[in-house]
Amino acid sequence: MFVPRFLVKMSSPNPLVRLQQRADEADRLIEYLKQQVQLLKGKAIAQAGVKEEKKLLVENAKLKQDIDALKKQLLEKEKSRGVLDVAVPSVEGGVQCLSHAAPPTPATAVQSPPPKDDNKKKPEKKEKKPQPAAGLEDIKVDVSRLDLRVGRILTAEKHPDADSLYVEQVDVGEPSPRTVVSGLVKHIPLEQMQNRMAVLMCNLKPAKMRGVTSQAMVMCASSPDKVEILDPPxxxxxxxxxxxxGFPGEPDKELNPKKKVWEQIQPDLRTDGECVATYKGAAFEVAGKGVCRAQTMSNSGIK
Incomplete structure (x- = not known):
C-alpha cells in the first residue's frame, strides 16, 4: 500500500524530542547515582564509627584491668609495711580497700628489715643509762612548797589603769621592797592598806597585771561577798x-606554773572556826610568835 511521504515524516518522532528525552533520563540517572554515592558514604562512615567504638571499648577494658592490677600491687606492698586499710570508692563506683596514708604506730608497725651487709661491723650496743629519779618537787605537793612570809605593806595606791587594783610596795625582809598588785579595792579601803602587816606568798612567778609586774601575792580569807587580809601574830x-x-621542807625557789602546785594546794587552805588560817588543819604559824588569822571570817577559803 502506498503511503504518502509527508505522512511518514509526521509519524516519525522528532530527533530533538528524542534527544531531550535521553537528556532527561541521563539527568535522572545521574541524580540517582549521586544519591547512591551519598548512601554508600554514610554507610561507610557508620561502619567506621562502630569499628572505632569497639576498638575504644577494648582499650578501655584493658586500661581498667591494668589499673586494678596496679592497685592490687600497691595494696600488697602497703600491707607488708603494716599500713592499715580503709575503704574507698573504686573505678566502677563500688568499694575497694586501699592503704591508709597515716604511718603505723610503733606497737603495730611491721617494718621490713634492711638488707644485710656482711662487710659492715655490727654496732656495739650502748648501755642504757638509768633515768634519774623524779625530783622531790615532782612527788610531794603540800604547803611546804609555798614560800609564805610575814610582810609589811609600806604604801598602797590605786593602779593607774585598773579601778579594782591596788599597787603596793611591800617589805618581805629583802634589801628592797617588792611591788605587789592586789585586787582589793572593792574590799579594803585605801587607808587600811597603808603600813599594815600581812602574809605574802613570795615564790609565785612574777606576772604583769595591766602593765605592772606583781612579785608576790597578799594572802586573804575570801568568800564571794567578803575578803580579809590575814594578820601575822x-x-x-x-x-x-x-x-x-607536820609539813616540813623548804619552799620552791619559784613555782612552775605548768606543775599547778598552787592550784593543788589552795583548796586545802581555810580558816577554822576561830578564824585561824590552816592547811589541812595545821595552822599558819610563825615560830615562837603564834598563828596567823583573819579578823572575823571563820570557815572560809584562803587565796
Whole structure:
C-alpha cells in the first residue's frame, strides 16, 4: 500500500524530542547515582564509627584491668609495711580497700628489715643509762612548797589603769621592797592598806597585771561577798617564814606554773572556826610568835 511521504515524516518522532528525552533520563540517572554515592558514604562512615567504638571499648577494658592490677600491687606492698586499710570508692563506683596514708604506730608497725651487709661491723650496743629519779618537787605537793612570809605593806595606791587594783610596795625582809598588785579595792579601803602587816606568798612567778609586774601575792580569807587580809601574830617581823606543823621542807625557789602546785594546794587552805588560817588543819604559824588569822571570817577559803 502506498503511503504518502509527508505522512511518514509526521509519524516519525522528532530527533530533538528524542534527544531531550535521553537528556532527561541521563539527568535522572545521574541524580540517582549521586544519591547512591551519598548512601554508600554514610554507610561507610557508620561502619567506621562502630569499628572505632569497639576498638575504644577494648582499650578501655584493658586500661581498667591494668589499673586494678596496679592497685592490687600497691595494696600488697602497703600491707607488708603494716599500713592499715580503709575503704574507698573504686573505678566502677563500688568499694575497694586501699592503704591508709597515716604511718603505723610503733606497737603495730611491721617494718621490713634492711638488707644485710656482711662487710659492715655490727654496732656495739650502748648501755642504757638509768633515768634519774623524779625530783622531790615532782612527788610531794603540800604547803611546804609555798614560800609564805610575814610582810609589811609600806604604801598602797590605786593602779593607774585598773579601778579594782591596788599597787603596793611591800617589805618581805629583802634589801628592797617588792611591788605587789592586789585586787582589793572593792574590799579594803585605801587607808587600811597603808603600813599594815600581812602574809605574802613570795615564790609565785612574777606576772604583769595591766602593765605592772606583781612579785608576790597578799594572802586573804575570801568568800564571794567578803575578803580579809590575814594578820601575822604580834611581834612577827617582815621576812619571817610561815610554817606548818607536820609539813616540813623548804619552799620552791619559784613555782612552775605548768606543775599547778598552787592550784593543788589552795583548796586545802581555810580558816577554822576561830578564824585561824590552816592547811589541812595545821595552822599558819610563825615560830615562837603564834598563828596567823583573819579578823572575823571563820570557815572560809584562803587565796
Amino acid at each position: 604580834g611581834g612577827a617581823v617582815p621576812g619571817e617564814r610561815v610554817t606548818f606543823n
